[in-house]
Every structure is written in structure tokens, then in C-alpha cells.
Amino acid sequence: MCRKILALLAHFLLSLRYKVELKGIECLKGKRGALILPNHPAEIDPVILTVAAWRYIKLRPLVLEKYYFLKWVHAAMKLIQAIPVPDMDTEPGPNKRRRVFRAMEQTINAIKAGENILLYPAGSVTKAGRERLGGSSGVYTILQSSPNVPIILVRTRGLYGSIFSKALTGGVSPDFLVTLWQGFKILLSNLIILAPRREVRLEFEELPEDFPRKGSLVEQNRWLEQWYDKDGGEQISLISRKFWKKELPGIPKVKIPEVDLSEVDSDVIDEVVRKIADLSRNPVENIHLNSRLGDDLGLDSLDA
Structure with missing residues (x-):
């Protein structure tokens, strides 16, 4: 009830x-x-x-x-x-x-x-x-x-x-x-x-x-x-917040941080790649710097 x-x-x-x-x-x-x-x-x-x-x-x-x-x-x-x-x-x-x-x-x-x-x-x-x-x-x-x-x-x-x-x-x-x-x-x-x-x-x-x-x-x-x-997929849909006039919320810009790998030691990169290969059960040669952990390799936070 x-x-x-x-x-x-x-x-x-x-x-x-x-x-x-x-x-x-x-x-x-x-x-x-x-x-x-x-x-x-x-x-x-x-x-x-x-x-x-x-x-x-x-x-x-x-x-x-x-x-x-x-x-x-x-x-x-x-x-x-x-x-x-x-x-x-x-x-x-x-x-x-x-x-x-x-x-x-x-x-x-x-x-x-x-x-x-x-x-x-x-x-x-x-x-x-x-x-x-x-x-x-x-x-x-x-x-x-x-x-x-x-x-x-x-x-x-x-x-x-x-x-x-x-x-x-x-x-x-x-x-x-x-x-x-x-x-x-x-x-x-x-x-x-x-x-x-x-x-x-x-x-x-x-x-x-x-x-x-x-x-x-x-x-x-x-x-x-x-x-x-x-x-x-779905486009942004905005509706007015007032019935007597059109008042739409603003949409902030999302900033995507850039990562510079040129200053990272190659041995560190190789070790990270081997670890990811082990976690994802993929050969090392299939792991690339632009590989996406979830979309490409099937990893989620439970694999950490």
C-alpha cells in the first residue's frame, strides 16, 4: 500500500x-x-x-x-x-x-x-x-x-x-x-x-x-x-524556466585537458603498457597510446 x-x-x-x-x-x-x-x-x-x-x-x-x-x-x-x-x-x-x-x-x-x-x-x-x-x-x-x-x-x-x-x-x-x-x-x-x-x-x-x-x-x-x-544519439533540449517569457539556461563549455607524453620516460610508458595488457588480457602489441581503456580494451574500475 x-x-x-x-x-x-x-x-x-x-x-x-x-x-x-x-x-x-x-x-x-x-x-x-x-x-x-x-x-x-x-x-x-x-x-x-x-x-x-x-x-x-x-x-x-x-x-x-x-x-x-x-x-x-x-x-x-x-x-x-x-x-x-x-x-x-x-x-x-x-x-x-x-x-x-x-x-x-x-x-x-x-x-x-x-x-x-x-x-x-x-x-x-x-x-x-x-x-x-x-x-x-x-x-x-x-x-x-x-x-x-x-x-x-x-x-x-x-x-x-x-x-x-x-x-x-x-x-x-x-x-x-x-x-x-x-x-x-x-x-x-x-x-x-x-x-x-x-x-x-x-x-x-x-x-x-x-x-x-x-x-x-x-x-x-x-x-x-x-x-x-x-x-x-540525443541533442541538447532546453525549455524555458518561466511560463510568461523565454528564459533558457546557459550551456558551459567543457574543457578537455591535453596531455604531453614527450616528457614521460619511455621505460615508464612501456611498464604502463605491459600492465594494461596484463589487466585487459591483450597482447602488448595491441595496446596503443590512443587506446581507450573502456571502449577499446574492455576495462572498467573493477579491473584496477
Whole structure:
């Protein structure tokens, strides 16, 4: 009963800021022990997706610990039985690695028990409107244990450019609670019911047969990236913050640091290359200075 009340409240609040179009959501009907895999354009899209799917199935999401344990969010996380996962991109280490493995074990057991799991393959919000899975190994790990798990893909459009995306922060994740408060102030300034609404589209599709279920981590991740980034990915979408005039947020420029390797000793470079080759199980001759650890070599923070 409490979960239903929470879902209804979330639906009402979301309807004040978002106009959501659902395409193909009927494929969720009757699913048990399924893996739901969306792209991740903004921090708010898990909430939108979970509420949208409520009529058909109840989702149990994997949530980063930094969100799971937020003071005003933790009770809701426990209510929906979310599975906390550490953010390995910020603070990798043996202890966090163990917690990731524990979360994966919980996820696999939940799937085998018939629960429907919401997992974001990239593990983080996109920086430039295109999904980049790199060497993220969540999907691959689950498929090693449950190769025939039913999978539903979700392509989200319309959220890149919102205050919950990285488009307005120069590639940095927005502070979730601060951004929620900012959204609430936008509602108040527009007399709540007059706030301009962002159009969001969720496209659901059962996993196509050409997905390489038995392929390598790199093959699976590149396939998913191509599916999510259909038609070139998502462009920035800005909406006014005032109903009586056009007021759009500014978009900061992202500076990419340049690295000069001419001053690095060649012996150091050779040692790093050998270490990367060992971690990625690739021949040394396949490791180049412009090789991408995730995209080309299939490494993620768990391999460190």
C-alpha cells in the first residue's frame, strides 16, 4: 500500500514538470525475472521510468550508494527494495569491489526469484548525449550467470539538457537534492501548475535476436551503445524556466585537458603498457597510446 501511495505521489509531481510519451511499454506485461536496461541521460530518468512502468511491473532498481543513502531519499529506496551499488569511478578500492560483487549477487538472486531488475548498463549519466558504456561489466556479469534472462531495452529521449543532466554542469553530475530544490523553486515561480513541461519519450523494446548474448564484454557494450544512440544519439533540449517569457539556461563549455607524453620516460610508458595488457588480457602489441581503456580494451574500475 505504501509503495502504491509513493508511486501515485511521484506520478503527480512528475506530471507538473514532464509530459511523458510511452512507446511499446506493453512489452512489460507479465514479465518475471526480467532485466530492464535503459540509457541514462539524466539523474531523474530512473524515477520517471519506474513510475511509468508501475502499471505493468514493479521494478527493483540498482542505485548508486551516494543516492541510496541520501537523507530524504533513503526511506523511499528501502521501500522499493533498491539495491545499493558503490560508485567505482570516484573511489575505487578493494572494499568497494567487494560491495559491487555483493550487489551483483543480490541482483542475480533477485532475477532467479522472479523479480524485475532496473539496471543502467553505463552506470553513470551520459556526458554528451551519447551513451558510453566503456568497460562497464554489469550486464556481462549477469549474463554469465543467467544467459537466458528476458531483457527489455529502453531508449529515453528529451532529458539531455534538463537540470538533472550533465549538459548544464560541464560534464559534472548535478547534486541531486540541490537540483530537486531548484526544480521545486521553478514550480513555485510558475504558480506550480503553469510551469513549462519538458517532453520526454520512453521507447521500450524486447532485446533483438542479434544481440551477442554469448559475446565478449566489448561486443555486448558496443552493441548496446549503437542501440541507445540510434540516429546519432540525443541533442541538447532546453525549455524555458518561466511560463510568461523565454528564459533558457546557459550551456558551459567543457574543457578537455591535453596531455604531453614527450616528457614521460619511455621505460615508464612501456611498464604502463605491459600492465594494461596484463589487466585487459591483450597482447602488448595491441595496446596503443590512443587506446581507450573502456571502449577499446574492455576495462572498467573493477579491473584496477
